[in-house]
Structures are given as structure tokens and as C-alpha cells.
Amino acid sequence: MSAQEKRVSAAPGFDMRPGGRGNPHSRMTMQKPQNMKKAIGRLLRYIGASKYLLILLIVLMLAITAAELAGPLLQGNAIDAIEPVYRNAETGEILYNYDKNDTRFEGISTKTTFHVHFKGGDLIGREGHTAGLNAYLAAMGIIFILCSILYYFQGLIAAKLSQRTVYMLRGDLFAKISRLPISYTDSHKHGDIMSRMTNDVENVSNAISQSITSLCSAALTLVGAFAMMLLLSPLMTLVAIVTVPLSIFVSGKLGKFMRRYFVRQQRLLGAMNGTVEEMVTSYETVVAYGKEGDAVEHFSTISNDLRGCAISARVWGSVMGPVMNFIGNLQYVLLAATGGAMILFGGPGSISIGNIQSMLAYSKKFTRPINQIANQYSAILTALAGAERIFAVIDEADEIDEGKLELAPADIAGSIAFEKVFFHYIESEPVLKGFDLTVKAGQKIAIVGATGSGKTTIVNLLTRFYEVVEGRITVDGIDIRDIPKATLRHFIAIVLQDTVLFHDTIRANIKYSRPDATDEEMIAAALHARADSFIRRLPDGYDTVLDEAGSNLSEGQRQLLAIARAVLADPKILILDEATSSVDTRTEMKIQQAMVSLMKNRTSLIIAHRLSTIRDADVIVVVKDGVIAEQGDHDTLLAAGGEYAKLYQNQFAGIAT
């Protein structure tokens, strides 16, 4: 029972393996931000970076809102222009409740030079023309053409703004990811980090391009429409806003009810997708254990529940529309009745038919933003929650890198010393307890020990992926904390168990350790690593593009590429974590040969899994319980019959019989 094994539920394994390529899980549930104000503030700062775009956007929105608000007024006036106002021909008094059979009656429009003659109820003729009408219509036409053009530019600018903001956000997030200490990527699910880059950024982008503009214009329209209504008729405005509390109340109540089903639906959907993902990705195991039936049964239960819940969610969701319609029409009828009464009974605050039409149009514009804001609410909350998750990563502390001592590779001989090093990943579980180790320049050191004894930790500390808790590590007598990390890591090359390759050409992958290397140097490195022959057999040779994660190569070929990369780096210090994975004998032999030639003339630290490596080592270091239990060469240690002898029997020689 080792310390590492105990850590099971406390934290994910801290082994060197990069692994864990989780799929970015789509996050379908609506999330609530923790601190809305702070998230908004920071997001606004990002948007604010494109100050002029933002100002332009706001100006455009103001212009559009004004133009749109002018629409109903003009439309009302246009209708007034076609609808005459009737006056008593004798007194000039406006007739609201006229009697067409009255012989004295004559209709004259006040707004136009437009006469309608009735005699005894019969239309006997019209004269004049709708002078105002064409002007109003022309004005409307101009305003809407203008409005469309403004709309187009608003769309362009909103797109530019959102893309620029998201570009910056992604860039900052990525820059942070590349500055994060390894402990962060080790202790967080990769899928989770990925989903911040994909889903969360996507949500923020949508919110900026859609929600923010529609929210702003909704707010502007709300204020503008209210003002216009007040201007037209304060009395009718009063009637119009009677229904507002009603619609807020009803939509609040209904929304609460709806949300309950939606939340449940999202949860079931999550559970369903989870079970599909788990069972399909582990299908071989499912088949091997004959669990297909159980899997289907489990799935059916969730699926049935989901069906019921989805129906309820949809029905409640669709009730909202008709209810809001009803309230809207109620408002319409109230307004029409009020307007009608005002026209009929005249008196102070009298109003024209066109004005009623405008009022009705404004009242629609007045209620729509309320719905619009409600619609955008969840999208904005989700975006803010996403922004928070992005900022949470951006706010993580950078890797500590305070060394100032600039050194050239030539300055370094390559001796290493661990001096009384203490280290733990989790406070209560020390891994290294006063570890001491001295390696002379050019020596080959094999580190052996049981799983979890701290072999990998030694590598993590030397490369400063993690920082020592106590004690110090020196290279050529210099504390590695005094050397900038970039400089330190230039001295060191590491070859890990799991080879990391990039979705790029083989050439780029080998040159990864030294991008300024020439092609000749690169090919020399590949030859050295015994990789040249298989590379040349590939259809595009060195220009073959590797799949994501290099899956079009075998494990052994991948390892050879990693070795070639290390050869090209030409480091002073080499760290090898020998792979345990299964490779066929022929490739295995090549890898060993390549490794041996790689180690020549360098200080090498090898986490050894192969007997041949151990035998070749200058010094074998046996790590146990966070300290060195024994060190020496193979024969001496074996003769001593201590910890190494036990380990040798166990791990390398086969089962002692």
C-alpha cells in the first residue's frame, strides 16, 4: 500500500502521464454565475477594449431606435391623412358623433384640403387631394431605408465586436494555459479545461453578438416607446401600463413552473447522454460481461422519464405564448375602447384615429422588450457563468519563475544535486522526505523503486514542473530556482512514457525541441534515433502529417520520434521515463539502441523498467519511502542482498522459484 495509492479520492493521479483526453462535455444546463457584478464588469472591460466600435454600436442602436420609434408616429399620421376629420359646415365644430343624415353635415379634413360632401346621408362628392399622405409615406420610406442600412452596419459592428472580444478572450485564456503550472493541468480534468475554451467562450460570443444588442435596443425601445406614448396621450398611456404588472406577474409565475420541468429535463438529458457515453465507450467490457440487456433497461428507464418530462416542459413552455397574447390583446382592446371613447366624447385630450393607431403600435413596442429581456435572461446568465469559468482560469497564479541567472549551455557541465529535499502533493502525504542525491556530470543514473515511491517526483522537481517544499536542487552547484525556467529547461530534455506528438508534420514534431535546427540536423537526429527508416517508408516521408495525438503511428514509432526529438535538443541533462507499454521485440530493440546512443556524453536520469538499462547505469538508486534506500552498481547491490536484490528478483529477473 503506497502513498500514491491512498490518494484515490483526494485528487487525480499525479503520474507523469499526460493522458486523460476527455471529450469536452457539452454543458446543456443553465448555469448561474457566482458573482454576477464582477463577471459583468470584467466582460465589459474586454468589450471596452474595442472602445470605438462600442461607441459606434451604441450610436447606431440609438439611431435605429429613434428611427423605429418614428415609424408608428408617421404611420399614424399617414392614416390620419387618409381619414378626414368631420366638421359641422356651419359652426366649424369637430363632429365626433356625427349624423350623416344631418343635411347641414359636411366632412372636411383638417389636415388635408380634403372635402367630402354628404347630403341627406348620401355621398355626393369628394374633392381635394391627400397632400399630407405622400409626404408622410415618403418620410416613412426614407426612414426605413435608412433604418435598414443602419441595421446592416449594426449587424456588422456587433459581429466585429463579438469576434474581436472573443478572439481576445480566447487568446488570453490560451496564454494563461501555457503559463499555468503543471500542477494545474495535473489536478484538473482536461475535458473541463477544454470546455471552457469551447462551450464557455461560445456562450460568451453568442451573448455579445445577440443578447447584448437585443437587450440594449430593448431597453432603449422601452424608454422611447413610453415617452412617445406619454406625448401622444397620457390618459391612454395610463391604460396601457395597467396590463404591465399583470404580464410581469403571470410570466414570473409561469416561468417558475416551466423552469422546474426544464431543470429536470436537462438533468435527465445529462444522465442519458452520460450513460450512452459510458456504455458505448466501454462497449467491449459491456459485451464481455453480457451486460447489454441491463444497459438497455437502464437506458429505457431514463428515456421514458425524459419523454414524460419533455412533454410537460413543452406544454408549459407553450402556454406562455397564448397567455402573453391574451394580455397583449387585452391591452389592445382597452386602448381601443379608451381611444374610441375619447373620440366619441371628445373633450380635452381628444385624439385622432391616426394617433390611436400610433398608440397601439407603441404599446406593442412597449410590451415586446419585456418579453425580449425575459428571453435573453437565461442566455445571459449562462454566458456570465461561462465568463466566470474563463476568468477563474485566467486568474490562476502563473508558474513561479523568479530566477534571474542567465546561463549559456556551454556554462553548464551537468552535475546535479538534491539536498535534503522534502516534497508532497498533498500536505498529509509526504512523497520525498529529506531526499539526497548527487549526480556527477556525464553520469548515468538509474532510478528504481516500487510504484508510488517517488521516482516520477524526482523528475517533476528537477524540471521545476513542481517546486520543492524544503531543501534545494542544484545544477553545477547553482540552485535551480535562481535560473529562469526557460534557461533551465534548455539544458534538459525529457522523454516520457507516453509520447506526446502534435497534429503537424513529422518534421515539425522532431524539430519541436529546436525549431531553428536545419533539415540536415533533423535527419541526423532521426538517423541517430533509428527513426529515419520508418519515416522514409511513410507516403510523405518527413512531411507526413500526424493525426491528432499521432494515432497513425505505432506506439514504438512514436517513442522513436520522441527520442529523435531529444537527440535534436542536444541537452546537457537527459531524463528518460522508460515506457512499460507493450512494443514488439524488434522495435523494442531499436528503441533500446536509440536510447543508449542518446545517453552518450550526457548526464542521464532514467526511471528504469528494463534490466539492460540498469546494468548499463553508472549508479543505481533505489528509492523507498521518499528517501534513497541504497545506491551503487548492479553487482555490488545484488551482492549486498538488500532492497535492490528484492526488487531485482521481483521486477526484473522474473519470479523467484
Added chain:
Amino acid sequence: MRKLFAYLKPYWRSAALSPFLMIGEVLCDLCLPYLMSFIVNFGILGEDIGASPVASFLIGIFYPRGGYTPLNIIILFGILMLVVTLIGGFFGTLCAYTAARASQSFGNDLRRSAYTRVMSLSIEQTDRFTTGSLVTRMTNDIAMIVEFVEMILRMFVRAPMFFVGGTIFLLTLDVKFGVVLLISLPVLLITLFLVLARAVPLFGTVQTRLDRVNCVVQENVGGARIVKASVQEDYENRRFAEANGALRSINYHVLRLMAVMTPVLILVQNLAVIAIIYIGGSNIAAGVGGMSTGNVMAAVTYTTQVITSIMMVTMMFQSVSRAMASAKRVREVLDTEPTVVGGTETAGTGADIAVSFRGVGFRYPDTAGDPVLHNVTLDVRRGETLAIVGATGSGKSSLVQMIARFYDPTEGEILVDGRPVQEYSLQALRHKIGFVLQKSELFSGTVADNVRWGRANASIAEVKEAAAVAQAAGFIEGFADDYEAAVAEKGASLSGGQKQRLSIARAVVRNPEILILDDATSALDLSTEAALQKALRTRMKDTTVIVIAQRVASVKNADRIAVIEDGTIRHCAPHEELLEISETYRDIYASQMGKGGAVQ
């Protein structure tokens, strides 16, 4: 798509009812502007109600003896409006219910039947689909189809109804208004078509560039150590900036195209309104009969509705193509006939030979060249431990997987317990076998849950016993909650060795007749592996064990070791004997024991 619609059949009543209910709702919606025009014309403007037969008929019902004031007219038609709104809302909600019921039930059936199909496919078939694609088909694609069906049931009637109804009502107001539609609709449609025709092909590029961004991030998160060790952070930032910039520019390009849509719609809609008022106004001025202000107002509403319905149809066409693609992908799953189908036998013959390969050959489907395996003949005795060694890709895994019928041999036959494997029901065959796979897949749940996966009704004592055999008891009991400790997603919280031991415990708890360890001990150190082998030998005497391993140390104590070379078993003998007769085995041994040519 048509084939999938068969799943809608059991719910045809709900499905068929939905369009009718929707027609009810649309009719109510269409009546509203008419009622509004009555309010305006006869209530507010005080025109003669006799001009409209419908209006005078309606008012006649409530005021048979006349004597109504214009305010009465407003209130009466106002109440009628509200009633119609309510009826429309009622139809709408009912339609939502029937449509949701039909589509969700359809989705549920489709989902379950697709999942059942997935769970009956052979490994080779699922491999061909790839697991990622199966997951998307089961989730996103089916969800897309369900959305689509629901939309058809509701919207495919709604939009044309609005279009047709709105047009008819508009024309009954005045035929001249038709001219407006005749001009505005083609303009709108052509613009929409031009924009979409250019934008849609770009969506693919957007996806590719998004993938590229994700790929770079993935590599940097997963390969953080190499990036840092190579001090390539700046290079990676440049690489990312390139991908990010490319994504930004294509996104902007698409958005710029799409930005044309809203202005065009607004322009067309409002110019149409202007045209309506102009036509109406000049007709009123000219004293053309029947044209009134109320009519113009109603006509404005209908025109807006008709143009909106065009937008709705455009949106629908976009989703049709997506739903079609999804339907095709789901149908591919449903149309795949399982290639491995079980027989009916449930019991073996109790033969002495647990597993027998008779002239077995295997070739992956659709591959040319030499078969993976050919002419493999071997009997494994009951209770024997057989090890299989060979190079990667030599067919070791395929050989043992054929026992459990993950694949079927392309030649020869395999007998388990004296009976060809095809004769057993799959359940019965696999019940006999405890199979520990190369990759140890664990499930979310507790440690005990994961062990009980092997046998659901195992008591906790049996779970502990299995863990003890698998050498897992030690680390499990080290957890704070020992057997109740939670195992994270895919066992992410466990080390490789721990996962392998839990998977072995899961197989052991079945107490199987045949235990197959397919390279399942690679992450164990040799002392643990030795203890495991000892425990298997002593506590599971009757179980036939077949072990695939890379390390000689893992196999040398097996009763017999089979060496696979050139696609067949060349030698099968105990360790010592094999060292003498098999050159390949000697090579493997030498390279691993460091005595041979491995190090020069």
C-alpha cells in the same frame, strides 16, 4: 426519413390531430385583425356597420333590435377579440401537447430501439462506427430528429396557413393589396436564397477552423509537460493566435453575410406597409367603395404576417437539411444487422477440454492480404493455465476475443465446453467467461459496484474475496470508504495498476469457467503479479486461465505457453521446453532478460 416515420405510427392520432389544432389556432389568429378593423371602422370612426355583412350579422345577434352606440361596438368586438384569443390559445396549447406527446413518444421509441440495436452490434461493427460517432448519433442526432418532428407537426402547418390565410384575408379586404405581395415576396425570397447559398457552404469551414483551435488547446493541455520542457510556450501562443485568427476571420465573414438578412426583411416589410397605405389612401381619396381606414390597418397586419411566414419557412428549410443528415446517420445504425447472433443452447457438455480451436483462421473484414490468423489448432484443458505470447499485431487478442465471440473466426471453429460457440446463447457463453480486457474500463459508482459488475448478486464477502484474489484488497481497504469509495469517471482517480486489479476482481467475482487476461497485468509489478498468479492457482483451481502477456516473467510459470508467429501457433509448450525449441521465444527471453542482443 420515411423509414423513421414508422416510429410515429403508434402515436398517429396525436400526430394527426396536431395540424388540425394548429389550423384552429391560426384561424383564430387570422380573425383578430378583422375584428380589430371592425373596432376601428365602426366603433371609432363610426362608419356604417352595414358596409360589412359579417360585422352587422354579429352585432345583430347581440343587439337584435339595434340601438347600439359605437362604444357598444368597440366593447362587443373587443370581448369577441379576447374570446377568440382564448380559443386560439386553447387550440395552441392543445396542439403543443399533442405534438409534444407524439414527437417525444416517437423520440423515446426511436432512442430505445437505436440503443438496443447499438447494444446488439458486434465489436467489429461498433469499431467501424467508432464510439464517438455512435454517441453523437444516439444523443445529438436523435434529439435533432425529435425537434424536427415536433416542428413539422406544429410549424409546417402554421407557416403555410399564415401565408395562405393571410393572403386570402388580405385579398378579401381589397384585391389591389395583392400587388404588394406580388412584388415584395420575390424580392425577399431571392435575397434570402442568395445569402444562404453563399453562407451555408462556409459553415463547414467554420467547423474545421474551430476544430483546429480545439486541437491546439487539447495538445497544449494534454502535452503541457513537453511544451514546457521544450520551452515552446511562445511558439504555441503563435500557433494558437494563427488558429484563433483564422477562426475569427471566417466567423466574421459568415456573420457579415448573415447581417444582410435582418435589414432586408425590415426594408421589405416596411416598404410593403407603405405601399399598402398608399394604395389604401389613394383609393379612399378617389372614393373607391369599400376601402376604409380600418381596412388599411388590417391589411398592414396581414402583410406583416405573410412576410413573417416566409421567414419561418426559410428557417425551416435550413433545419430540414440538418434533420435529414441526422436521420441518415441514425438510420445507418438501425439498418446495421448484428453480425454476431447467439444460438439457443445454455449449457455445455462437461467436456474435459475447456476451449478448443480447430483450424481457426481470422481476417478483419474488408481487408486484403494475409489473414491475421490461420490454421490455429489448440486444445486447452479444464483447469489449465495457458499463456500466449507474440509480437504486437500478431493476433493474440483476436484469438482470445473469438472465444467470447467478439469476433467470429473466418475459418474453422471454436468449441467451448464441447460445443461450438455459435450454438450457445450469447448470454450463456459469456456467462462462462471472465474476460479482463487490455484497457481496464471502470464505471462511475463505488468500488463494490464496479466489482459487482461481474455478478450483480455477489455478496460483500464474495466481493472482498474477489478483491483479495485480484490483489486489490490492500489498496481498496486503504481508501477512507474502502469498498464504498467512489470511482470517478472511467476510473480517472485510480492508477493504472489499481484499475487493472479492479478489472480482474470484476472477472474473478463471476467465478467463471474460463478466465481470460488479455494483457491485463502490464501495469502490475512482478511481485504483485506473482501473488495474483498464485492466488488464481490456489483459489480458482477449476478455472481455465488464458493469459496474454508481454513479459516473459508474467508467463513463464504457465502450464503451457503458446507462441504466435506468422499468424499461427508455432509452438506450445512449458517454459523450459520452449526455450529449447522456439527461437522466437528465446529472442524474446533474451531481450527482456538482458542477455541477448538488445544492448550493443
